[in-house]
Amino acid sequence: MRQMTALRRPQSPLRDPAPSRLGYRYQRLMLTPGFRLFVRIGVPLIVIAALAGSWLAKPDNRALLEGQVAQVKQNFQERPQFMVQSLLLTGGDAALQSRVAALLPDNFPVSSFQLDLETMRQTIEALAAVRSARVRLGEGGALEVALIPRVPAALWRDGQTLRLIDADGVPAGTVDARSDRLDLPLIAGDGAEQNIAEALALYARAGPLRDRVRGLVRIGQRRWDIILDRDQRLLLPGADAPAALDRIIALNAAQDMLERDVAIVDMRKASRPTLRMNAEAAAAMRRVNEIQITNGANN
Numbered sequence: 001m002r003q004m005t006a007l008r009r010p011q012s013p014l015r016d017p018a019p020s021r022l023g024y025r026y027q028r029l030m031l032t033p034g035f036r037l038f039v040r041i042g043v044p045l046i047v048i049a050a051l052a053g054s055w056l057a058k059p060d061n062r063a064l065l066e067g068q069v070a071q072v073k074q075n076f077q078e079r080p081q082f083m084v085q086s087l088l089l090t091g092g093d094a095a096l097q098s099r100v101a102a103l104l105p106d107n108f109p110v111s112s113f114q115l116d117l118e119t120m121r122q123t124i125e126a127l128a129a130v131r132s133a134r135v136r137l138g139e140g141g142a143l144e145v146a147l148i149p150r151v152p153a154a155l156w157r158d159g160q161t162l163r164l165i166d167a168d169g170v171p172a173g174t175v176d177a178r179s180d181r182l183d184l185p186l187i188a189g190d191g192a193e194q195n196i197a198e199a200l201a202l203y204a205r206a207g208p209l210r211d212r213v214r215g216l217v218r219i220g221q222r223r224w225d226i227i228l229d230r231d232q233r234l235l236l237p238g239a240d241a242p243a244a245l246d247r248i249i250a251l252n253a254a255q256d257m258l259e260r261d262v263a264i265v266d267m268r269k270a271s272r273p274t275l276r277m278n279a280e281a282a283a284a285m286r287r288v289n290e291i292q293i294t295n296g297a298n299n
Helices: 002-007 021-030 033-056 059-077 094-101 117-125 193-205 207-212 241-255 279-298
Strands: 086-090 130-137 142-149 152-158 161-166 171-175 186-189 213-219 223-228 233-235 262-266 274-277
Touching: 021 033, 033 059, 086 094, 094 130, 094 142, 117 130, 117 142, 152 171, 152 193, 186 193, 193 207, 193 213, 193 223, 193 241, 207 213, 207 223, 207 241, 223 241
Parallel strands: 086 142, 152 186, 186 213, 233 262
Antiparallel strands: 130 142, 152 161, 161 171, 213 223, 223 233, 262 274
């Protein structure tokens, strides 16, 4: 019995299985999804950011990184598939294409990343002679520019300047002399460019008189005068001017009215059209009347 007692080993104190207070709180936090995500992702990111910030705090390191990024960017942008090799211009005449080409890059080949197509389009459309333009990168590395020029419909005398003007009343350039564009009607007067549609309609309606029309003058911003060769003037009313012009054409066809010494045909009053003779014809008429009066007195 004594031997068994002597052989019995002393027992160690029992360990309390309950966690410490700090361990308990940590275990509770690890049961929270947000905390686990922070430990798995947030902590590594903070460490990486701290290391990167420490490295970038040195100017030499920042310069090295910027140079490498710029080199990678340049190498990517200058790959063959991104290079523009030539310029292709369509639409308009040679003079207009030359003016447009002067506004576009000419240092080909150039990377497409260096081209602002929208700014190019706006710059081209700012030209008076261009109605609209389309700019795009085409096949074969070509910068394609398609022009839709403004088509002049008349010449507008703006003070001392002769401006080309399209059917919408938008200036499309200038000319030095009337003889440069004899194929276009000439308009003048206050508000003429704002009423060009009416002027063009009257010009088209002139029919047999069209070859004699020298221009149309807007009077008082409300009506038109048509100027013919031989300094003849057709005064049209503000309302229903086409009908008045048709009446003048009919009278001329029936009586050759405009082949005589008529200076002005006044149609402003439809019920009472008025003819005015030119100065020489009026003087001759007065002389004839004086002779007739004198002969009558003698008789």
